[in-house]
Amino acid sequence: xxxxxxxxxxxxxxxxxxxxxxxxxxxxxxxxxxxxxxxxxxxxxxxxxxxxxxxxxxxxxxxxxxxxxxxxxxxxxxxxxxxxxxxxxxxxxxxxxxxxxxxxxxxxxxxxxxxxxxxxxxxxxxxxxxxxxxxxxxxxxxxxxxxxxxxxxxxxxxxxxxx
Amino acid sequence: xxxxxxxxxxxxxxxxxxxxxxxxxxxxxxxxxxxxxxxxxxxxxxxxxxxxxxxxxxxxxxxxxxxxxxxxxxxxxxxxxxxxxxxxxxxxxxxxxxxxxxxxxxxxxxxxxxxxxxxxxxxxxxxxxxxxxxxxxxxxxxxxxxxxxxxxxxxxxxxxxxxxxxxxxxxxxxxxxxxxxxxxxxxxxxxxxxxxxxxxxxxxxxxxxxxxxxxxxxxxxxxxxxxxxxxxxxxxxxxxxxxxxxxxxxxxxxxxxxx
Amino acid sequence: xxxxxxxxxxxxxxxxxxxxxxxxxxxxxxxxxxxxxxxxxxxxxxxxxxxxxxxxxxxxxxxxxxxxxxxxxxxxxxxxxxxxxxxxxxxxxxxxxxxxxxxxxxxx
Numbered sequence: 001x002x003x004x005x006x007x008x009x010x011x012x013x014x015x016x017x018x019x020x021x022x023x024x025x026x027x028x029x030x031x032x033x034x035x036x037x038x039x040x041x042x043x044x045x046x047x048x049x050x051x052x053x054x055x056x057x058x059x060x061x062x063x064x065x066x067x068x069x070x071x072x073x074x075x076x077x078x079x080x081x082x083x084x085x086x087x088x089x090x091x092x093x094x095x096x097x098x099x100x101x102x103x104x105x106x107x108x109x110x111x112x113x114x115x116x117x118x119x120x121x122x123x124x125x126x127x128x129x130x131x132x133x134x135x136x137x138x139x140x141x142x143x144x145x146x147x148x149x150x151x152x153x154x155x156x157x158x159x160x161x162x163x
Numbered sequence: 164x165x166x167x168x169x170x171x172x173x174x175x176x177x178x179x180x181x182x183x184x185x186x187x188x189x190x191x192x193x194x195x196x197x198x199x200x201x202x203x204x205x206x207x208x209x210x211x212x213x214x215x216x217x218x219x220x221x222x223x224x225x226x227x228x229x230x231x232x233x234x235x236x237x238x239x240x241x242x243x244x245x246x247x248x249x250x251x252x253x254x255x256x257x258x259x260x261x262x263x264x265x266x267x268x269x270x271x272x273x274x275x276x277x278x279x280x281x282x283x284x285x286x287x288x289x290x291x292x293x294x295x296x297x298x299x300x301x302x303x304x305x306x307x308x309x310x311x312x313x314x315x316x317x318x319x320x321x322x323x324x325x326x327x328x329x330x331x332x333x334x335x336x337x338x339x340x341x342x343x344x345x346x347x348x349x350x351x352x353x354x355x356x357x358x359x360x361x362x363x364x365x366x367x368x369x370x371x372x373x374x375x376x377x378x379x380x381x382x383x384x385x386x387x388x389x390x391x392x393x394x395x396x397x398x399x400x401x402x403x404x405x406x407x408x409x410x411x412x413x414x415x416x417x418x419x420x421x422x
Numbered sequence: 423x424x425x426x427x428x429x430x431x432x433x434x435x436x437x438x439x440x441x442x443x444x445x446x447x448x449x450x451x452x453x454x455x456x457x458x459x460x461x462x463x464x465x466x467x468x469x470x471x472x473x474x475x476x477x478x479x480x481x482x483x484x485x486x487x488x489x490x491x492x493x494x495x496x497x498x499x500x501x502x503x504x505x506x507x508x509x510x511x512x513x514x515x516x517x518x519x520x521x522x523x524x525x526x527x528x529x530x
Contacts, residue, residue: 068200070200070352072199072353072368072422073368073369075492075493076206077492078202100490104454104456105456107488108488108491109490109491110485110486112485112486113483113484114482116477116480116501117482117499117502118441121500123496124492124495124497124498125495126491127454127490127491127492155351211430211431211447212445212447212496214447214494216447217429217447217449217494221427371452371493372493
């Protein structure tokens with residue numbers, strides 16, 4: 001859950017319950033809508049991946065993504081990507097595409113590299129609006145595509161600012 | 164999504180264990196850093212990954228910039244900050260005999276702005292004030308937090324301690340109930356921690372920005388649904404001072420990174 | 423457009439053919455365009471869209487960013503040290519955003 005990606009649907013609130021307890025939660029009426037939107041967004045991710053991969057097969061392998069098992073804050077999630085490749089003129093990674101399932105937009109970033117990179121080893125930080133699937137696709141110089149995916153759990157930061 | 168009852172339950176535990184307010188033994192004190200995941204720790208440790216360094220660099224540029232009617236830069240009077248400002252942030256807030264009250268680093272910087280540079284004071288949480296504070300703080304990174312021992316300082320610490328241990332707000336919770344008594348617990352899936360002031364100003368991932376200790380304290384005050392004093396309020400300065408005293412001897416990490 | 427502050431890390435010296443790590447950080451809010459303001463209106467998108475690294479004028483790495491890239495974007499990648507010269511990083515984005523930073527590298 002992130003400040004920036006927060007839609008009205010996922011906005012966190014401190015609420016005072018009958019017992020005087022603090023609760024951090026999404027507005028309940030919006031919950032069902034969120035689930036429905038989640039389905040639609042997953043479809044958006046599939047479409048975004050298809051736009052890159054076309055009719056090619058997309059086996060798991062050669063590419064590895066690493067994200068913390070439990071994300072402390074969805075605003076800046078450290079992401080590492082490595083692809084097994086000799087990175088020669090004849091055989092290298094051309095691009096790496098990163099997608100998410102439930103962010104408002106499925107695309108995260110595209111990295112274009114070539115033999116001069118030496119390795120295909122990238123780190124960046126991304127936003128995750130919720131617990132969801134992150135998918136990375138490696139596009140190779142031989143025209144093949146490879147994928148890796150990770151399910152990430154996003155926790156909430158407590159003691160938020162009134163916004 | 165975090166379910167309601169988990170948070171309600173977490174707070175119920177905190178509320179139920181309130182009587183045992185005891186200060187954390189010196190040897191058991193831990194920075195918020197120690198509670199973070201290794202990836203977040205790595206963000207703080209690596210200067211090129213630590214976004215707080217962007218403000219430090221801005222602060223370095225401001226340090227050398229001429230300003231105000233006096234047309235002087237900080238460097239004109241203080242020279243090389245790595246020598247003149249070393250250890251300074253580690254002993255603020257400090258009691259000012261001239262003013263008869265404790266002042267924090269932001270206020271100390273602003274008094275030089277006003278009196279020495281004859282320039283307009285910088286607004287609290289403005290980019291420039293945060294940058295100068297981060298730059299001066301950086302000169303004390305790795306140094307132990309120290310607090311002076313004089314009557315004025317002691318009085319201000321006591322006043323900060325009173326705020327820290329007072330139950331307040333609609334939730335009727337004190338800072339101490341969370342940060343002294345339940346620091347090994349979790350709230351909404353995140354560690355509560357001891358609320359140590361070791362990294363300020365911090366780059367907080369939640370803010371996607373650098374922010375002061377007072378901003379952080381105001382977040383906690385908002386959380387317990389109490390009246391939140393304005394930035395710069397004396398009550399917050401004294402609370403900062405109490406937190407620094409409570410953290411005396413711990414290492415300053417500025418600019419820290421926190422979730 | 424506010425002046426951006428960038429922080430890049432490239433080893434000053436490398437052996438010919440060595441694979442070196444490059445890290446970059448730049449100040450930018452990366453406003454997503456999906457976030458409502460206090461009155462419920464969406465705050466317009468304001469992001470860095472492109473990051474390019476050239477080595478003596480030849481492009482060696484490029485990234486395209488979407489709003490899901492965190493504020494104050496950080497990217498680390500590698501390149502092969504081929505010759506002495508200049509490594510330049512350029513960021514461009516919405517509202518005419520443009521920033522550039524160069525460092526020298528000596529290759530032996």
